[in-house]
Amino acid sequence: MSEPRTLFQKIWDSHRVPSGSDGPDLLYIDAHLVHEATSAQAFDGLRLTGRAVRRPDLTLAVEDHNVPTDSLSISDPISVEQVTRLRSNCAEHGIELFRHGDAQQGIVHVVGPELGAIQPGMTVVCGDSHTSTHGAFGALAFGVGTSDVEHVLATQTLSMPRPRTMAVEFTGALPPDVTAKDLMLALLTEIGANGAHGHVLEYRGAAIRGLSMESRMTLCNLSIEAGARAGMVAPDEVTVEYLATRPRRPTGSDWDDALAYWSGLHTDPGATFDRTVTLGVDALSPVVTWGTNPGQAVPLSQAVPDPAQFSDAAEQAAARRALEYMALEPGTRMRDIEVDTVFLGSCTNGRIEDLRAAAAVLRGRKVAPSVRMLVVPGSMQVRADAEREGLHDVFLAAGAEWRLSGCSMCLGMNADRLSGPSRCASTSNRNYEGRQGDTARTHLVSPAVAAATAVAGRLAAPADLS
Amino acid sequence: MEPLTEHTGRVLPLRRSDVDTDQIIPSRFCRRLTKTGYADGLFARWREADDFVLNDPARAGGSVLVAGPNFATGSSREHAVWALRDWGIAAVLAPSFGDIFRRNALKNGLLAVQLPDAVVSGLLDAADRDPGFPVTVDLVACEVRWDGGRQAFEVDPRARRLLLDGQDDIAVTLADGDGITAYERGRPHWLPVFGAARAG
Ligand code: SF4
Numbered sequence: 331m332s333e334p335r336t337l338f339q340k341i342w343d344s345h346r347v348p349s350g351s352d353g354p355d356l357l358y359i360d361a362h363l364v365h366e367a368t369s370a371q372a373f374d375g376l377r378l379t380g381r382a383v384r385r386p387d388l389t390l391a392v393e394d395h396n397v398p399t400d401s402l403s404i405s406d407p408i409s410v411e412q413v414t415r416l417r418s419n420c421a422e423h424g425i426e427l428f429r430h431g432d433a434q435q436g437i438v439h440v441v442g443p444e445l446g447a448i449q450p451g452m453t454v455v456c457g458d459s460h461t462s463t464h465g466a467f468g469a470l471a472f473g474v475g476t477s478d479v480e481h482v483l484a485t486q487t488l489s490m491p492r493p494r495t496m497a498v499e500f501t502g503a504l505p506p507d508v509t510a511k512d513l514m515l516a517l518l519t520e521i522g523a524n525g526a527h528g529h530v531l532e533y534r535g536a537a538i539r540g541l542s543m544e545s546r547m548t549l550c551n552l553s554i555e556a557g558a559r560a561g562m563v564a565p566d567e568v569t570v571e572y573l574a575t576r577p578r579r580p581t582g583s584d585w586d587d588a589l590a591y592w593s594g595l596h597t598d599p600g601a602t603f604d605r606t607v608t609l610g611v612d613a614l615s616p617v618v619t620w621g622t623n624p625g626q627a628v629p630l631s632q633a634v635p636d637p638a639q640f641s642d643a644a645e646q647a648a649a650r651r652a653l654e655y656m657a658l659e660p661g662t663r664m665r666d667i668e669v670d671t672v673f674l675g676s677c678t679n680g681r682i683e684d685l686r687a688a689a690a691v692l693r694g695r696k697v698a699p700s701v702r703m704l705v706v707p708g709s710m711q712v713r714a715d716a717e718r719e720g721l722h723d724v725f726l727a728a729g730a731e732w733r734l735s736g737c738s739m740c741l742g743m744n745a746d747r748l749s750g751p752s753r754c755a756s757t758s759n760r761n762y763e764g765r766q767g768d769t770a771r772t773h774l775v776s777p778a779v780a781a782a783t784a785v786a787g788r789l790a791a792p793a794d795l796s
Numbered sequence: 797m798e799p800l801t802e803h804t805g806r807v808l809p810l811r812r813s814d815v816d817t818d819q820i821i822p823s824r825f826c827r828r829l830t831k832t833g834y835a836d837g838l839f840a841r842w843r844e845a846d847d848f849v850l851n852d853p854a855r856a857g858g859s860v861l862v863a864g865p866n867f868a869t870g871s872s873r874e875h876a877v878w879a880l881r882d883w884g885i886a887a888v889l890a891p892s893f894g895d896i897f898r899r900n901a902l903k904n905g906l907l908a909v910q911l912p913d914a915v916v917s918g919l920l921d922a923a924d925r926d927p928g929f930p931v932t933v934d935l936v937a938c939e940v941r942w943d944g945g946r947q948a949f950e951v952d953p954r955a956r957r958l959l960l961d962g963q964d965d966i967a968v969t970l971a972d973g974d975g976i977t978a979y980e981r982g983r984p985h986w987l988p989v990f991g992a993a994r995a996g
Pocket of ligand 1: 394395437439460676758759
């Protein structure tokens with residue numbers, strides 16, 4: 331018998347390219363996702379060196395970061411140029427592209443999975459840190475910079491040292507009002523915004539098995555916020571059921587072959603991880619951030635912490651800076667913090683399940699007059715699904731904006747950007763200084779909390795609404 | 797690239813932890829299509845404060861940024877590396893880095909070097925006292941040296957070799973092209989393909 335191996339080890343081993351050099355491993359990449367904001371310089375590099383795209387058939391491009399979500403025409407000339415460049419690069423190299431306005435366009439990490447193009451055991455890269463999302467399928471998926479994008483375009487491989495592994499064991503059962511978002515914010519609070527540095531995480535435990543694919547994607551998406559290289563969940567019947575109806579799944583006997591292969595993709599009993607972290611989930615409640623990194627979070631029921639309560643000096647200094655930026659006083663109850671904007675969207679929480687959760691809270695209610703709420707579906711497919719279910723009517727009746735798909739207000743690169751000292755409850759992934767606008771203040775929340783907050787005008791859980 | 801063996805320069809102390817890539821270069825600068833010309837975007841928001849380290853005339857020309865833990869966490873934008881380099885930063889020393897940034901940095905000849913906490917603190921203190929405080933980052937010996945001290949560091953051996961030899965990363969990989977082709981022959985047949993290949 332061979333040594334017991336982790337899921338990560340199995341995928342890594344099966345993607346190592348035999349190499350003449352004795353350097354680090356050369357890893358074969360099964361799917362390369364491309365978008366407009368980090369690829370132009372990589373294509374230029376190919377042009378300068380006269381190289382071709384080795385496998386356009388393993389490459390898929392989407393327009394998402396820099397497109398407006400209120401109109402199909404881009405007004406900013408710099409943005410037009412960036413999107414136009416992606417189009418010409420894809421045309422030149424024969425790469426499939428979903429354009430702004432296409433029925434399949436959306437955020438790259440929403441689009442790939444909903445096509446069924448991300449499958450267990452694959453290696454997936456993209457010039458975007460939240461590529462970790464795809465680990466939900468039991469794939470090894472991670473973000474890379476533009477030099478690596480060029481390397482993958484030219485060679486379909488990456489040379490990299492093997493990361494360490496970390497098991498994240500969630501023990502107990504998730505309370506009904508606690509979502510994958512809360513679970514991860516709780517984990518980040520526990521281990522810190524760099525607590526998983528250099529590791530590939532495997533999320534384990536009964537609480538994970540009970541999660542939908544959408545929730546597993548939220549979970550893996552936020553791995554990068556713990557500093558992890560990637561996060562993954564071993565495939566099971568939930569994964570297979572999700573894939574079974576997707577347009578780009580394997581079909582016929584290929585499906586049976588794939589199923590047989592996927593069934594071996596789990597961590598063997600007795601396999602060891604470099605590190606293990608355990609988090610009990612029984613007592614969790616909705617979590618929101620108070621600071622300027624995703625690890626600066628507390629349960630919604632608590633108050634803004636006093637920087638003095640942190641043990642190390644660097645954390646204290648960071649907390650003081652964060653509170654100054656966020657204009658918050660220690661001791662303020664999180665539920666007393668008023669917001670003027672609510673953003674429901676992003677590759678973290680812009681999928682159909684997220685929209686359903688928010689709509690369930692908003693049905694028959696109104697967004698507070700002091701609040702502007704944007705609902706930005708993660709893809710045009712999500713938008714169409716939501717409209718089929720009538721969710722858009724719920725959002726519109728509540729007074730929220732129902733928009734087209736894109737990264738939107740997650741990153742403040744496109745036209746959806748906050749101005750002035752706005753305070754936003756956001757279902758996205760980064761509450762960094764200036765992320766959503768130069769002086770914007772961001773509180774990361776789950777979709778249900780976002781919806782309740784929109785109604786209350788201050789941070790709130792659905793249970794707080796009368 | 798030109799071979800890179802060592803760099804000596806004055807320290808720019810940035811006493812902050814978890815400096816994310818959105819601070820290093822805000823996303824609005826990432827709409828450009830070039831690999832150079834990002835100096836104007838470097839720490840664009842923080843530079844608005846007069847007392848920010850890059851605005852200190854006594855430290856003008858400093859080229860070794862020393863920062864707190866988890867430097868350049870966050871987004872994968874290589875623009876963060878390009879902006880630092882375009883400003884004139886040749887090395888960044890910190891107790892830890894965002895993984896993607898560190899990899900991007902070495903690919904561009906920006907020496908992102910992980911040092912023990914205590915060493916970083918010592919260098920920050922020294923630079924606070926003396927705005928002209930120089931350090932040397934030696935990629936041959938894999939050590940950082942300063943007046944009165946030295947500290948060894950670890951670096952990805954392949955990245956180091958490429959920098960020392962001034963070699964092109966992609967060319968080195970393509971030299972193993974036969975291995976890649978052999979691997980491709982053995983890939984499972986059901987794996988997804990995109991574009992025109994799908995119809996075929
Ligand atoms: S939604 Fe936000 S985090 Fe996700 S890919 Fe777009 S910009 Fe990145």
